[in-house]
Amino acid sequence: MSTHTSDKHLLYKIAKAYYQDELTQHDIARRFGLSRVKVSRLLEQARQEGIVKITVVPPPGTFADLERQLEARFGLLEAVVVAPARYDRANVVRELGQAAADCLMRCLKGREILTMSWGTTLRATVDALPSRNWPHMTVVQMAGGLGRPEAEVYGSDLTRRAAQALGARSRMIPAPGIVASKLARDALLADTHIAETLAMAARADVALVGLGALTPDSVVLQVSSLLTEEQINELKALGMVGDIALRCYDAYGRPIRHEVNERIIALELEQIKRIPRVIGVAGGTGKYESIRAALRGGLINVLVTDDRTAARLLSEPNSHRTER
Amino acid sequence: MSTHTSDKHLLYKIAKAYYQDELTQHDIARRFGLSRVKVSRLLEQARQEGIVKITVVPPPGTFADLERQLEARFGLLEAVVVAPARYDRANVVRELGQAAADCLMRCLKGREILTMSWGTTLRATVDALPSRNWPHMTVVQMAGGLGRPEAEVYGSDLTRRAAQALGARSRMIPAPGIVASKLARDALLADTHIAETLAMAARADVALVGLGALTPDSVVLQVSSLLTEEQINELKALGMVGDIALRCYDAYGRPIRHEVNERIIALELEQIKRIPRVIGVAGGTGKYESIRAALRGGLINVLVTDDRTAARLLSEPNSHRTER
DNA sequence: ACCCAAAATGAACAAATGTTCACCCTCGAA
DNA sequence: TTCGAGGGTGAACATTTGTTCATTTTGGGT
Numbered sequence: 001m002s003t004h005t006s007d008k009h010l011l012y013k014i015a016k017a018y019y020q021d022e023l024t025q026h027d028i029a030r031r032f033g034l035s036r037v038k039v040s041r042l043l044e045q046a047r048q049e050g051i052v053k054i055t056v057v058p059p060p061g062t063f064a065d066l067e068r069q070l071e072a073r074f075g076l077l078e079a080v081v082v083a084p085a086r087y088d089r090a091n092v093v094r095e096l097g098q099a100a101a102d103c104l105m106r107c108l109k110g111r112e113i114l115t116m117s118w119g120t121t122l123r124a125t126v127d128a129l130p131s132r133n134w135p136h137m138t139v140v141q142m143a144g145g146l147g148r149p150e151a152e153v154y155g156s157d158l159t160r161r162a163a164q165a166l167g168a169r170s171r172m173i174p175a176p177g178i179v180a181s182k183l184a185r186d187a188l189l190a191d192t193h194i195a196e197t198l199a200m201a202a203r204a205d206v207a208l209v210g211l212g213a214l215t216p217d218s219v220v221l222q223v224s225s226l227l228t229e230e231q232i233n234e235l236k237a238l239g240m241v242g243d244i245a246l247r248c249y250d251a252y253g254r255p256i257r258h259e260v261n262e263r264i265i266a267l268e269l270e271q272i273k274r275i276p277r278v279i280g281v282a283g284g285t286g287k288y289e290s291i292r293a294a295l296r297g298g299l300i301n302v303l304v305t306d307d308r309t310a311a312r313l314l315s316e317p318n319s320h321r322t323e324r
Numbered sequence: 325m326s327t328h329t330s331d332k333h334l335l336y337k338i339a340k341a342y343y344q345d346e347l348t349q350h351d352i353a354r355r356f357g358l359s360r361v362k363v364s365r366l367l368e369q370a371r372q373e374g375i376v377k378i379t380v381v382p383p384p385g386t387f388a389d390l391e392r393q394l395e396a397r398f399g400l401l402e403a404v405v406v407a408p409a410r411y412d413r414a415n416v417v418r419e420l421g422q423a424a425a426d427c428l429m430r431c432l433k434g435r436e437i438l439t440m441s442w443g444t445t446l447r448a449t450v451d452a453l454p455s456r457n458w459p460h461m462t463v464v465q466m467a468g469g470l471g472r473p474e475a476e477v478y479g480s481d482l483t484r485r486a487a488q489a490l491g492a493r494s495r496m497i498p499a500p501g502i503v504a505s506k507l508a509r510d511a512l513l514a515d516t517h518i519a520e521t522l523a524m525a526a527r528a529d530v531a532l533v534g535l536g537a538l539t540p541d542s543v544v545l546q547v548s549s550l551l552t553e554e555q556i557n558e559l560k561a562l563g564m565v566g567d568i569a570l571r572c573y574d575a576y577g578r579p580i581r582h583e584v585n586e587r588i589i590a591l592e593l594e595q596i597k598r599i600p601r602v603i604g605v606a607g608g609t610g611k612y613e614s615i616r617a618a619l620r621g622g623l624i625n626v627l628v629t630d631d632r633t634a635a636r637l638l639s640e641p642n643s644h645r646t647e648r
Numbered sequence: 649a650c651c652c653a654a655a656a657t658g659a660a661c662a663a664a665t666g667t668t669c670a671c672c673c674t675c676g677a678a
Numbered sequence: 679t680t681c682g683a684g685g686g687t688g689a690a691c692a693t694t695t696g697t698t699c700a701t702t703t704t705g706g707g708t
Contacts, residue, residue: 009383009386009388011383012383013388013392013402015380026694032401032402033402033431033432033601034431035659036658037658041656041696046380051381052378052379052381053380055376056339056375057375057376059336064333064336064340068337077357078337107358109687110673349665359687359689360688361666361667361687361688362688364665364667368666433658456703457704
């Protein structure tokens with residue numbers, strides 16, 4: 001087993017020829033009178049024995065390693081961590097939006113179906129979208145809106161603007177996200193256009209979602225006209241820590257069974273999970289529990305967040321392995 | 325053209341995934357939502373930009389870089405440089421022999437034709453050969469011998485012993501290397517066995533040769549019984565600096581045209597040149613000119629020598645590029 | 649000498665990687 | 679707006695690399 005000097009010597013010569021001179025293994029074999037397979041094995045050995053060292057230099061001012069740890073820990077396709085200049089909500093949201101837009105654009109080619117929910121973070125994302133001309137792309141709304149006043153943030157508007165920026169077709173849900181009764185919901189779902197839109201969202205290639213949390217400014221909590229104080233407390237009692245597109249989940253990212261679900265017009269969590277790429281964008285104070293839950297439950301497979309939240313997620317001693 | 329930070333960031337992530345996590349480019353593409361081709365190109369870029377650094381660590385106590393320079397400068401398939409413990413002729417020769425044997429064994433598989441000349445250095449090489457059992461190999465003598473007295477070094481003996489060590493068949497030339505007249509030479513060449521042996525040597529896969537020089541102990545010079553003082557002076561006047569298998573060459577490795585060639589029984593330089601792998605072994609004081617010439621003329625394509633001679637060969641400002 | 653277990657080998661196959669080329673953006677000028 | 683140059687893109691192809699497995703070789707024990 002102990003390797004003689006002259007062995008190392010040969011390993012060195014071959015490694016040098018391969019990695020520096022960029023000869024092919026075939027050429028090296030010919031020159032040194034070895035078989036190509038043997039050269040392959042010797043190179044393998046050279047790497048093993050540390051004769052060949054490959055270093056990847058981390059670019060400064062970046063959180064690539066944090067990202068890698070998140071990816072590994074939560075089984076993500078990708079994690080993107082940004083370092084906001086300041087940690088006030090407005091700035092964090094803006095920077096998250098920029099990063100999410102970059103990340104999204106990188107994986108779009110111009111022919112896929114993108115479905116998205118809405119919220120302040122996604123608004124920032126849409127604001128950061130560059131302009132494209134992708135007539136073969138479709139942007140589909142994932143959840144009903146929340147009425148007039150906040151239409152710019154909580155309705156079809158984001159979907160429309162995203163589609164416009166990308167030069168894509170759009171598909172909106174002309175209905176509220178939460179209605180008064182199951183009956184009303186069923187009536188709306190009977191509408192061909194709405195049903196088809198949801199069906200299309202369900203087979204999207206990419207989803208872009210914000211992760212709601214139980215902060216005072218939470219969307220879900222604010223819809224007091226349709227959700228009573230009592231119902232909100234029931235949801236909390238059932239372990240709710242956050243929502244994606246109005247669908248509430250518990251600390252393990254499991255859907256919460258509650259009557260309110262029957263009054264919601266949006267993709268279900270299970271449907272979202274089935275989308276190949278679900279980009280979750282969330283960060284700043286108060287989002288931690290919700291993000292952790294979404295990661296645990298495998299509700300998203302790409303996460304865009306800030307460095308503090310990222311560090312906090314990794315400080316957890318041992319989180320459940322995701323199921324994705 | 326100027327590379328933005330976030331570009332480098334992506335390069336880093338991908339390089340890390342490829343070189344550290346050993347994911348395939350295909351997997352990386354899938355994860356990051358890129359095409360495989362793009363990943364390939366990004367990795368290329370990462371190497372270019374120095375984000376990926378590949379170092380090959382030189383094993384200590386070795387002359388790998390000297391070897392590489394020799395290879396590059398003289399267009400060799402391989403150079404082997406040894407550092408003799410002491411520089412007395414006996415020791416240099418012993419160490420050269422060891423190295424040559426290693427180098428030879430490395431490129432033999434057991435089914436080829438090996439042709440060899442003779443001399444003190446080759447004797448050391450044969451002494452260092454390990455024992456094998458290669459019935460499909462043939463060892464062929466390349467040049468006639470030099471008579472009784474020094475038979476052990478200057479005749480068929482080396483070929484026989486090499487074949488024996490390797491368990492190979494052997495093919496000897498039962499004739500002197502230099503005869504008295506062209507007539508005598510022609511008569512010997514008419515012998516079927518001798519002719520066939522030379523023909524076989526000519527199509528050998530590997531040749532093992534010593535490089536003769538004009539040192540006082542030179543073989544060629546010592547054959548005074550057949551070479552007159554005058555003839556030797558003629559050869560020198562024609563520029564002779566050394567010989568391979570009794571075939572003399574000038575400072576550029578070109579064969580010397582002289583009557584003595586017609587009285588020699590050995591492969592010609594042109595024939596030797598055509599052998600795919602010609603391992604030249606020589607080193608120590610006095611061999612420099614001869615080695616340089618053989619290299620210049622492309623007479624050999626593998627060189628085994630000592631570190632001092634190697635350094636001297638490289639100190640030459642600008643030698644002719646070899647023709648091989 | 650002979651035999652055997654363990655390691656090494658390379659041919660054939662499978663996978664991964666690199667390259668080419670036709671096409672499609674994007675952007676800037678008319 | 680149209681046009682065209684220049685750069686980027688990925689499908690298809692070519693090359694390179696890795697792996698498996700039947701066979702050979704080696705080294706050590708009789």
